[in-house]
Amino acid sequence: MNVAPPVAPSTVGPSHAEPSKGYEWKAVTLMALGMGLVGIDRFLIVPLMPVLMRDLHLDYQDLGHITGALALAWGLSALLTGNLSDRIGFKRVIVPAMVGFSLLAGLGGLATGVGSLIAIRALMGAAEGAFTPASIIATMDASPPGRHGRNVGIQQMMPALLGLGLTPILVTQLLKVMDWPWIFLLVAVPGLIVALLAQRVLRRPSPAEIAKHTVTHDTGRHSWYEVFRYRNVPLGIICMLCWLACQIVIAALFPNYLVDYLHLDMQQMGFVLSSLGFGGAIGALVLPALSDRIGRKPVMLLSAAGVFLSLWCFLRTGAAPIPLFACLMVAMGCLYSLITLTVGPVAAEAVPGQLMSTASGMIIGIGEVFGGGVAPAFAGYLAKHFGIEHAVTMPLWTIGIGAIAVMALKETAPARLRRKKGEDIAGLQRHT
Known part of the structure; x- marks a missing residue:
């Protein structure tokens, strides 16, 4: 087993300092908002289904394919990109993934039929699947080990609160004042803002700093x-x-x-x-x-x-x-x-x-x-x-x-x- 070499003091910049309580709350808030937006993007389509069926001439089987494509892409992406996040750092996965699923959520408003909608939702699922495990580790990295459960809980409550709880109410109200393509485009904006803030706030911890959050304290490569x-x-x-x-x-x-x-x-x-x-x-x-x-x-x-x-x-x-x-x-x-x-x-x-x-x-x-x-x-x-x-x-x-x-x-x-x-x-x- 190879042990990662210690980082020389002269090479340690501010991004490798022990996270402060201020950084903890900034990072946890941004990752919670990110997961909330994932919930919104994923469940946004549910209250829009009757309108989409009418305008895009979809049937019930099409709706099943659209839902299944996102879930399958999400799962495969999480399976494949988790190790990528470990190798290159969670920040390098989180920010592009957030930009990706935000833009793809907006592109949903340009769909013209079942094929384009399935393709867009599948690509969005892939971006959200990449974001999810990396964002969980970013939340844990920002948290003292004694607050892992609380802070990951704060992050994971947001898809339920925003995606399942508030999105149906918000969407049905927006349909009174705008057409459904504009609703898709509208939800892309917050994700891009959060991605920009994450790029500025998230740090890139050293292997030794990451290892403090485990019971093994193992800094080696695996x-x-x-x-x-x-x-x-x-x-x-x-x-x-x-x-x-x-x-x-x-x-x-x-x-x-x-x-x-x-x-x-x-x-x-x-x-x-x-x-x-x-x-x-x-x-x-x-x-x-x-x-x-x-x-x-x-x-x-x-x-x-x-x-x-x-x-x-x-x-x-x-x-x-x-x-x-x-x-x-x-x-x-x-x-x-x-x-x-x-x-x-x-x-x-x-x-x-x-x-x-x-x-x-x-x-x-x-x-x-x-x-x-x-x-x-x-x-x-x-x-x-x-x-x-x-x-x-x-x-x-x-x-x-x-x-x-x-x-x-x-x-x-x-x-x-x-x-x-x-x-x-x-x-x-x-x-x-």
Whole structure:
């Protein structure tokens, strides 16, 4: 194993200084805004679908292809670019990716048919897939190890808050004053501004500085496949498959379950589903921050239990919108906690510094491609052949499998490790 040579003092510039609290908040804010814009760009098309179907002559199969192209490109890009970020630095990936997905989001307004829209959305997904793991590592780099969970949670709550929570409201209001192509063009502007600020603010840390954010403190160079030697990565992939399968099935089947099986009207269904964005944002903000204090595994097990019990209650609640809203809000909050911890601290803290983005990218990419692709197809088969009331129980199975994988994870929270080390020393002293 080659160890990276120490950086000579004369070559260390301001960008390699220990990050200050001011830098922490600037970097975390910019990465959170970046993820929020990713959420907006990804979910912007959902409330526009009826208009796009009318103007571009699309059918339901076209909508499935458009959605699938973005998810597939996102997953493959995260899978392939995570190691690139480790090799050339997260800043060199983040800024071009932000410029790319912002411009491509704007180009969506120039689409003339299904082919051009699929191509634009696929390229946008590739840029967003490159941005995501690199931005998570940039957030962790700006944060003291004791605030990894909180700050990655702040970042990861933004897609839920802006993408799922506020975008449908914003888009439907903008449609009253402008045509849909201008809405696509409008959302490109904030991304370009944030990219410019990120270019000015983000630092380029040394390998030794990156390694401080892991439990290995390993500054050596590693091949990408070595990431699988650290058990949190293969276990994290299993977890992410389960979490995304649960999330995608909820998004895909629960609207029809509410309308077709529980016979809610469209307004009641919309009210219940609004819990997805706001619940996800609250969960991503609160529970990962708690993991900084009591450990990653306890919070993940608590979150898995919360998802399971909430969905179990949801599926046993009749056509009562307020209880359904409450159950789904708790479930989505706990689910976003699981996703945040899996793609962030649990993966990145467990591997050498030069594999942090690789680990996160592997988990995001494989989870997106397979968890986001296979699960809804299987759930759709169940709904078609056995009834939607049976298909919507699938998230309970996936959460149960994921909880088993969580039990085998290696704890990485610095506070929990320090307490365990202190307990071990105290126990040894008592025996001697």
